[in-house]
C-alpha cells in the first residue's frame with residue numbers, strides 16, 4: 001500500500017468511525033435521525049414518493065387512476081423507445097435538495113439512500129434487468145465534478161440487487177450544452193448521435209436497465225435507449241431517482 005493509498009484508507013476508516021459516533025442528520029434537513037440515510041418523520045411525510053397509479057411508460061404519477069390504459073397522454077401520442085420507466089420521487093423542492101446535495105456537494109453517501117428508494121420503486125424493472133447502465137457524463141464534466149452521479153446510483157443499485165453494472169457501456173461522443181431551456185425537438189436534435197455504445201458485446205442480447213438521477217424531458221434517456229437498442233440490447237427500461245411531474 002503506497003503512502004497516498006494508506007492516507008486515503010486512513011481517512012476512509014476515520015470517516016467510518018466518525019459516522020458511527022456522530023449523530024446522523026436527516027437526508028433533507030438538519031433534524032437528527034437514528035442512522036445515516038434516513039428521513040426524519042416530518043420529511044418522510046412530505047417526501048413525494050411516486051406510487052401507483054402511474055404511467056407504466058414514463059413513470060409520471062396520475063392524480064386520478066385512468067380507466068383502461070395505464071399510459072399517460074404524452075406517451076400515447078409519442079411513445080418513448082424504452083419499455084417502462086420508474087422514478088422513486090417526484091422532482092420538487094425537497095427531492096431537488098436531495099439530488100443536488102448528491103450531485104454537486106460531497107454527499108456521495110446519499111447514493112445508497114437514493115438507490116434504496118429506487119430499488120423499491122423499480123423492483124419489477126430490476127427483476128428483469130440483466131445489466132445496469134448509467135447515463136454517461138461527458139469526460140470534461142466528469143473532470144469538473146469528479147464523479148458521475150448516475151454511475152454512483154447504478155453501482156449502489158447493483159450492490160442492492162446483485163445485477164451486474166456496466167458503468168462505462170455508454171459514452172458521450174461530444175459535449176452537449178445544458179438542455180434546460182430547449183424545446184423537446186431541439187433537445188432531440190442536439191442529442192442525436194451524441195451518445196454511443198462503447199462495447200456492444202456488453203449489452204447485445206441483454207435486458208438493460210438505464211439509470212439516471214433526474215428525468216426531465218426524457219431526451220437524454222431516449223438518446224441512450226436508441227443507442228442501446230441499435231447495439232442489440234434485448235430491451236431497455238429506465239430507473240431514475242426523481243422525475244418532473246409534467247414532462248412535456
Ligand SMILES: [Zn+2]
Nearest residue numbers: 026029040043
Ligand atoms: Zn428532515
Ligand SMILES: [Zn+2]
Nearest residue numbers: 055058072075
Ligand atoms: Zn407517460
